[in-house]
Amino acid sequence: KTLRFGMLPADGIGHEVLPPAQRVLEELSSRKTLPKLEFIPLNAGFEYFRRAGVALPDETIEVMKNDVDGAIFGSVSSPSHKVTGYSSPIVALRKHLDLYANIRPVSTVDGKVDMVTVRENTECLYIKKEELDTLGDGSKVARATRQITQNASERIGKLAFEIALKRDKVRQSQSQCSSPHTEPSVWSIHKSNVLSVTDGLFRESIKAAHKSDERFSKVKLVEQLVDSFVYRMFREPQLFDVCVAPNLYGDIISDGAAALVGSLGVVPSINANDTFAMAEPVHGSAPDIAGKNIANPIASIRSAALMIEHMGYSEAAAGIYRAVDEVLKGDKVTPDLGGKATTTDVEEAVLRAL
Amino acid sequence: KTLRFGMLPADGIGHEVLPPAQRVLEELSSRKTLPKLEFIPLNAGFEYFRRAGVALPDETIEVMKNDVDGAIFGSVSSPSHKVTGYSSPIVALRKHLDLYANIRPVSTVDGKVDMVTVRENTECLYIKKEELDTLGDGSKVARATRQITQNASERIGKLAFEIALKRDKVRQSQSQCSSPHTEPSVWSIHKSNVLSVTDGLFRESIKAAHKSDERFSKVKLVEQLVDSFVYRMFREPQLFDVCVAPNLYGDIISDGAAALVGSLGVVPSINANDTFAMAEPVHGSAPDIAGKNIANPIASIRSAALMIEHMGYSEAAAGIYRAVDEVLKGDKVTPDLGGKATTTDVEEAVLRAL
Numbered sequence: 202k203t204l205r206f207g208m209l210p211a212d213g214i215g216h217e218v219l220p221p222a223q224r225v226l227e228e229l230s231s232r233k234t235l236p237k238l239e240f241i242p243l244n245a246g247f248e249y250f251r252r253a254g255v256a257l258p259d260e261t262i263e264v265m266k267n268d269v270d271g272a273i274f275g276s277v278s279s280p281s282h283k284v285t286g287y288s289s290p291i292v293a294l295r296k297h298l299d300l301y302a303n304i305r306p307v308s309t310v311d312g313k314v315d316m317v318t319v320r321e322n323t324e325c326l327y328i329k330k331e332e333l334d335t336l337g338d339g340s341k342v343a344r345a346t347r348q349i350t351q352n353a354s355e356r357i358g359k360l361a362f363e364i365a366l367k368r369d370k371v372r373q374s375q376s377q378c379s380s381p382h383t384e385p386s387v388w389s390i391h392k393s394n395v396l397s398v399t400d401g402l403f404r405e406s407i408k409a410a411h412k413s414d415e416r417f418s419k420v421k422l423v424e425q426l427v428d429s430f431v432y433r434m435f436r437e438p439q440l441f442d443v444c445v446a447p448n449l450y451g452d453i454i455s456d457g458a459a460a461l462v463g464s465l466g467v468v469p470s471i472n473a474n475d476t477f478a479m480a481e482p483v484h485g486s487a488p489d490i491a492g493k494n495i496a497n498p499i500a501s502i503r504s505a506a507l508m509i510e511h512m513g514y515s516e517a518a519a520g521i522y523r524a525v526d527e528v529l530k531g532d533k534v535t536p537d538l539g540g541k542a543t544t545t546d547v548e549e550a551v552l553r554a555l
Numbered sequence: 556k557t558l559r560f561g562m563l564p565a566d567g568i569g570h571e572v573l574p575p576a577q578r579v580l581e582e583l584s585s586r587k588t589l590p591k592l593e594f595i596p597l598n599a600g601f602e603y604f605r606r607a608g609v610a611l612p613d614e615t616i617e618v619m620k621n622d623v624d625g626a627i628f629g630s631v632s633s634p635s636h637k638v639t640g641y642s643s644p645i646v647a648l649r650k651h652l653d654l655y656a657n658i659r660p661v662s663t664v665d666g667k668v669d670m671v672t673v674r675e676n677t678e679c680l681y682i683k684k685e686e687l688d689t690l691g692d693g694s695k696v697a698r699a700t701r702q703i704t705q706n707a708s709e710r711i712g713k714l715a716f717e718i719a720l721k722r723d724k725v726r727q728s729q730s731q732c733s734s735p736h737t738e739p740s741v742w743s744i745h746k747s748n749v750l751s752v753t754d755g756l757f758r759e760s761i762k763a764a765h766k767s768d769e770r771f772s773k774v775k776l777v778e779q780l781v782d783s784f785v786y787r788m789f790r791e792p793q794l795f796d797v798c799v800a801p802n803l804y805g806d807i808i809s810d811g812a813a814a815l816v817g818s819l820g821v822v823p824s825i826n827a828n829d830t831f832a833m834a835e836p837v838h839g840s841a842p843d844i845a846g847k848n849i850a851n852p853i854a855s856i857r858s859a860a861l862m863i864e865h866m867g868y869s870e871a872a873a874g875i876y877r878a879v880d881e882v883l884k885g886d887k888v889t890p891d892l893g894g895k896a897t898t899t900d901v902e903e904a905v906l907r908a909l
């Protein structure tokens with residue numbers, strides 16, 4: 202069987218960080234750790250929108266739905282002014298493919314940080330139901346709907362508990378484990394003291410998910426208001442294992458978590474459902490450094506590893522994680538980490554360390 | 556003239572941190588740096604709700620509206636389960652008194668951090684318009700409305716630019732200034748790449764506020780998406796001067812900013828409009844340490860200083876800031892800052908340093 206991956210570099214450094222991820226996967230394929238691979242370039246993004254008038258062409262959606270086993274997305278630029286007709290392709294892709302979970306792990310080699318954000322990826326304010334009105338005095342009022350459903354919240358809750366169990370199992374199996382966690386925990390992040398109905402429903406759904414499976418009783422459930430969470434994440438990062446959150450809080454806290462580990466340039470994610478994963482480095486399109494061959498490819502390489510792990514190729518993924526960790530211990534790192542290496546240097550270093 | 560202040564300890568450590576703030580103000584009054592003072596105890600909070608069935612009695616609202624020149628609020632506990640009829644009194648007070656701005660400065664003595672969050676305090680998801688429905692399959696769906704108006708956004712924007720000018724003036728007047736800022740700037744925090752209508756309106760309104768007054772052209776306006784902002788705040792805190800944000804983002808980033816300066820226990824705020832201010836330490840009710848006389852009173856003392864500064868007593872306020880800074884340089888600090896001092900010890904140290 203041949204595995205087919207959609208490649209969507211989108212904007213800015215997306216074009217530079219996807220090839221390294223592809224070459225790492227190809228190397229593993231040539232060593233038979235992965236099957237034969239095929240990469241299908243697909244259009245999406247703001248640059249494409251400016252050429253073609255559409256940010257996410259139907260053809261891309263069709264191929265993603267029917268013709269590929271996984272995908273890697275680069276990063277999108279946000280227009281600096283309102284642009285009529287433009288809408289973020291990454292948000293649309295998540296919705297079209299029902300990639301209901303955004304999984305963003307961060308950890309440090311010294312074992313101080315080992316957390317993963319499990320972000321609900323389909324609703325909350327991201328349903329983009331917005332309207333604009335004019336008041337009696339001629340001034341404007343805008344309204345957006347924030348939607349939280351029991352189904353989506355329980356679904357993401359169950360996944361969070363599964364992930365907590367899996368992480369615990371991995372930790373148990375390691376003879377030398379640097380993780381700060383001795384027992385698995387899920388932190389439920391919300392703001393139910395203000396949003397008692399929507400975040401109240403999220404909170405109750407996470408509790409229900411906890412009770413939905415006997416196996417989950419091994420996992421401790423803790424609650425944390427989102428504002429205090431951001432405070433505590435920076436004061437006591439070692440506390441947090443799996444953090445489950447509605448879409449927007451998840452967006453914010455996963456960027457914050459990236460600050461804990463030195464650079465957005467090393468933080469991976471996948472947008473996933475139970476059968477499909479789209480890799481996506483957490484960083485943006487970084488127009489200021491695009492085209493200079495100094496973007497850090499580690500986030501996209503690690504995202505590709507998360508993707509194949511989600512597809513069941515755990516060993517191949519583990520090989521990538523180890524190689525990346527080794528490279529990060531050396532001085533062949535890009536400027537975001539204080540080094541002088543180029544994107545290509547890091548790619549080669551990872552290939553050598555594989 | 557006698558100044559009258561409403562005192563609303565509310566819950567938990569609110570009862571312990573308000574008396575020190577009161578005594579600091581009384582000391583300044585006895586030295587004639589402030590006029591005669593009167594303090595009026597007022598009911599509010601979750602503890603009061605459990606006794607009286609209401610979290611914010613009408614009487615408290617009446618006195619706040621008609622009988623006092625300012626107020627100090629402690630902190631509220633959030634019920635750990637949904638409690639019918641309970642709704643946060645602090646959110647309600649902000650609305651009843653139209654305290655449209657929540658001003659939260661943080662700084663470090665080493666001059667690495669010197670920022671202030673200017674949070675819109677009346678709308679966004681805090682309008683608490685929420686509803687619960689049942690879907691065809693019997694599962695629940697909850698919806699909340701997020702409201703952003705041009706008027707409220709421009710109003711908070713103008714205040715942010717005024718504050719930026721004022722901070723710049725203070726910096727210019729200091730012979731030795733440890734601030735990292737050489738020119739005033741306002742950072743407009745939003746998520747207009749997803750919420751193009753609501754956050755689009757916020758963004759345009761801040762731009763309009765910038766252009767509304769010739770004097771504001773001295774202030775640089777910079778935009779930052781809220782997720783990247785949280786990342787950058789921890790990587791390059793020295794960049795940020797005045798940060799203006801819609802209500803919920805402001806809530807989250809001001810708690811994050813507190814982590815930059817060591818402890819929530821030192822971060823003050825006022826809820827203000829152009830004629831009235833209610834002081835409020837940023838920390839919560841901290842049930843785990845309530846009643847132990849170890850809560851840090853500095854946040855509430857500094858909040859009281861912000862309040863009288865807002866009333867025009869800048870010199871008295873400056874005296875409090877100086878005294879607090881001096882105490883913070885010593886070792887008479889509470890456990891949240893790594894010390895062994897009690898609430899009372901810190902209160903006495905501040906009084907001595909005045």
Ligand SMILES: CC(C)[C@H](C(=O)O)[C@@H](O)C(=O)O
Pocket residue numbers: 277289291292452483748749782
């Ligand atoms: C680009 C933007 C729409 C996106 C989001 O908000 O989800 C990004 O910040 C992310 O986290 O993947």
Ligand SMILES: CC(C)[C@H](C(=O)O)[C@@H](O)C(=O)O
Pocket residue numbers: 394395428631643645646806837
């Ligand atoms: C207690 C809560 C309602 C409040 C808020 O969200 O505004 C608090 O977090 C704050 O920041 O003052």
